[in-house]
Amino acid sequence: MRMSKLFVQTLREFPADAEVISHKMLARAGYIRKLTSGVYNYLPLMWRVLKKIENIVREEMDAAGAQELLMPFVQPKELWEESGRWDAYGKELMRLKDRHDRVMCLGPTHEEIITAIARDGLKSYKQMPVNLYQIQSKFRDEVRPRYGLLRGREFIMKDAYSFDTSEEGLDKEYQNMARAYKRIFDRCGLDTKMVQSDSGAIGGSVSHEFMVITDTDAGENDVFYCECGYAANSNHAVSKLPAAVVDGKDYFTETKIIDTPNTHSIEELSKFLNIPSTLILKSLVYIVDKKPVIALIRADRAVEETKLMNAAGGNDIRIASSAEIAELMTEHGFDAVPGFIGPKGMKNIPIIADETVREMKNFVVGINQTDKHQVGTNLSDLGVENLQYADIRLVEAGDFCPECGKPLKVTKGIEVGNIFKLGTKYSKPMNAVYLDQNGKSHPYIMGCYGIGISRTAAAAVEAHYDEHGIKWPISIAPYHVVIVPVNIQDKLQMETAEKMYEELKKAGVEVVLDDRDERAGVKFKDADLIGFPYRVTVGKTITEGFVEYKTRETGEVETVKPEVAVEHLIEIVKKIK
């Protein structure tokens, strides 16, 4: 490709509305243009990158035994009603009507469709196991799209679905996909961690996410990990706690109610009583699926909302507003303000206590009376009904690994892929069954496996850039090399550049010849910004028979003969896989 014909326009400055590195870089270097919020045009350079990632995914999925197909982007409401997700999915599901007023939606994921395909054509145990996948645009009407390609509304995803007759079969395929994912991200030049995670609204029991670990602020997830190999998303991580004072016997000799004026926060209360916060039982009111739930936890710790939501068996959670708390107090005949709330007397409302609460003795707790707390208390003193214990605690750095006991570390991660065990979550309600050896019907045991293609591209930029621009891993770079004749009016320079260009093209190297009548500085800036992995500069030294060969990643520069540079590049490209 000749640069003079390449459809790309680089910008002198970063667009004002771009926040994270990948968005800034991709927009400035002419890879993407925003069409509307969370929706982007993929310009020719971007599309080349995306196709390369797709091809790596495709090769590895095929090698792992999966089969590619393509499902429709527009889907009928009826199937979503069968699975029960028409109501459960919420506003993220983009709904629309056709001219006959038939209600449709844009596919945010394809469990319903694939399950319908399977029940139509997958009738015998003899046909399984089978794994079907597609690479396609998805649409999710995010409340707040952001971070460019990292959290768009329309994005490209590879989604695969497996069908088995047994849990063992599913387990095998799950491991198979985990290995394929590792190879895919390795080939894309991405360092990923496979972490345990919550399985969320998709449902199912077990899930893992593949996270790109970056030092940029684009990582939306906290990942806790240990040198022993344990790694988990914060919404799922568990830990062992450091030792703490959990028995208040040295502070309180009897159980009594005392005045604690204006102690609205844990900090104020522990200061007022001159006790560690580990002796205070914190009570928080959440609204889970529109109903109140009280969470109890040792006060030095925070509640992990996803864990709490799962413990409460809900699909939706948020902290209660002060108005809702007031209402709840009134219903139970109290009038305490937040800061003095407690489980005492809260009948007919689920109370979920974190595991930390089990060990607490002679502690301090709110009793739903403003400016008062009860000290030297044990949970049994409070006569709590509907009590349930669960791990609802947010892990913190410094906690210990649940598996080996060493201190956990925390890092930010960008989720680029995930794998779920779905079980019969979709096959059962949709009555998608096969016949076994005895002619008896059973629902499929399913798994699903996603990779965000466009997000992977953005994550690669987050992981590979410098102040001058992008540094693509060669396997997913839009082109392998750019040849820059410094002065296109110089006959020898231009002839040499053209000759190398033709030779490289012939050898299958993806090469751009920067034949623009621009000054060298402009071409160098653009080359760095766009992120060609290699640059060959044909300048003055060509009179002595040499060109400059530069590696973008390392900045290393060599002076070599043109034919050496060509050979070198051909070798490098041969080795990409």
Add this chain to the structure above:
RNA sequence: CGGGAUGUGGCGCAGCUUGGUAGCGCACCUCGCUUGGGACGAGGGGGUCGCACGUUCAAAUCGUGUCAUCCCGACCA
């Protein structure tokens, strides 16, 4: 959904307070000159100032409404 901000050529911005013929830099086109890290000179094309209504002799500028976009939070296979 709560909080904050912004909409002026493709991109980045000024002008608005105090209403009076829409401007700058980059990009784009032409010519000259230049050619190893975003040169220079001259000439040129492109914007009903997000939209609507209102106030006024006159609105980018003032008022009301509305839409869009971005940031923080909440939310999020």
